[in-house]
Amino acid sequence: MPKAVRYDEFGGIDVLRVDEVERPLPGDGQVLVRVKAAGINPSEAVIRTGAVADMFPSTFPSGQGSDLAGVIEEVGAGLNGFRPGDEVIGFSNKRASQAELVLVEAGNLTPKPEKVSWEVAGGLYVVGVTAWGAVHAVHPKEGETVVVSGAAGGVGSLAVQLARRTGATVIGLASEHNHEWLKSHGVIPVAYGDGVEDRIRATTPGGVDAFIDTYGDGYVELALALGVAAERIDTIADFAAAKRHGVKTDGGTAAGPGAKVLAELAGLIADGHLNVPIAHVYPLAQVREAYTDLERRHTHGKIVLRP
Known part of the structure; x- marks a missing residue:
């Protein structure tokens, strides 16, 4: 069974765990992505504490994460333009990207240029837009x-x-x-x-x-x-x-359509006009260590999880 980051209550880093979950099935307009890299961000840590629960309510168990890059495994009905095997950069609005398999709305994806690494692609969305x-x-x-x-x-x-x-x-x-x-x-x-x-x-x-x-x-x-x-x-x-x-x-x-901005940024990276520093890469199982690192607020660049 695929694994995903989960937590059952608001709290500190200690509430995070990695669980086995049911394999997601793509519906209309959705794509199932096998994640190669997923970035982590300070906003996710704040949401997890419950400090902004009035703005970002949660249902439990909750997943975590927006940034992702990976390879398409399945495509839902009625979709053209994406197919299994395509390498993509994207984001989830469902707090779900820190996982091995993620359902993503097709409109939230853009092709990954070959010259953009998985780590950079997977950590690009939140910081980039x-x-x-x-x-x-x-x-x-x-x-x-x-x-x-x-x-x-x-x-x-x-x-x-x-x-x-x-x-x-x-x-x-x-x-x-x-x-x-x-x-x-x-x-x-x-x-x-x-x-x-x-x-x-x-x-x-x-x-x-x-x-x-x-x-x-x-x-x-x-x-x-x-x-x-x-x-x-x-x-x-x-x-x-x-x-x-x-x-x-x-x-x-304020950035407008996220996938459009992602495509622009990925193009700049592929052409050597934009550099995305990667501070550290952690395996998914070390999600707690990754957020401990993030919350020190002294990293240069992005921290990324690799499922």
Whole structure:
């Protein structure tokens, strides 16, 4: 029987387990995918704790995960365009991707380019569409300056690259051991922590035009202190500050059709124009260890599960 991540109640990492489950059967418009890689994300950990149960109610036992890449095993009735054996990138809206076999709506899939690895493809959806949405929310232009907090994280590492592609100057806030990676991608690194406002001002005498916050913890206020207009600040992490100050919270929900954005991002990766760092890869059975790693909030890039 196929295996899948499950939990029976809200709680910490210890509620997670890997169970044997019934083999899913694809219905109309659905595809059954054998998962080769599935990314993990901070939002899943928050949902699992029950902290946002009013926004994201759960039924138990609950599965987990959105990101996935794999090979199609079966195709439901009435579908054209996909067939068994096709390699695909996609996402599940059913909190189900951390599993060996997953039912996916055909509209949530796009072909996987040969040059994109399973790990990168499987961890692309959430961070990719979130970074895409955040960059488009602040609409940087050539000659402008954009600051990105958490610039070496899963979303941040893509946001800095996408912002650079607009021709803007990009400042990435990150710990010093990630500065060389940022420099290699055309980003000006600045260490976070005490004195960060002064360091940013010293780096950008002309001021800051836009700010993308992927981390939270006071960066919305920092952006305002730097003189950035509220409509050009986007946070994906500090919704309380966004409500107080009227800044944007655009991320994945602003990216438009997810499969279309996935196809665009996968094409950039295949052509060598976008790099997705993979921090660590864990077998599905070590899902608890993977989330322990994630919740330290110091990884460079994505953490991925391999069923």
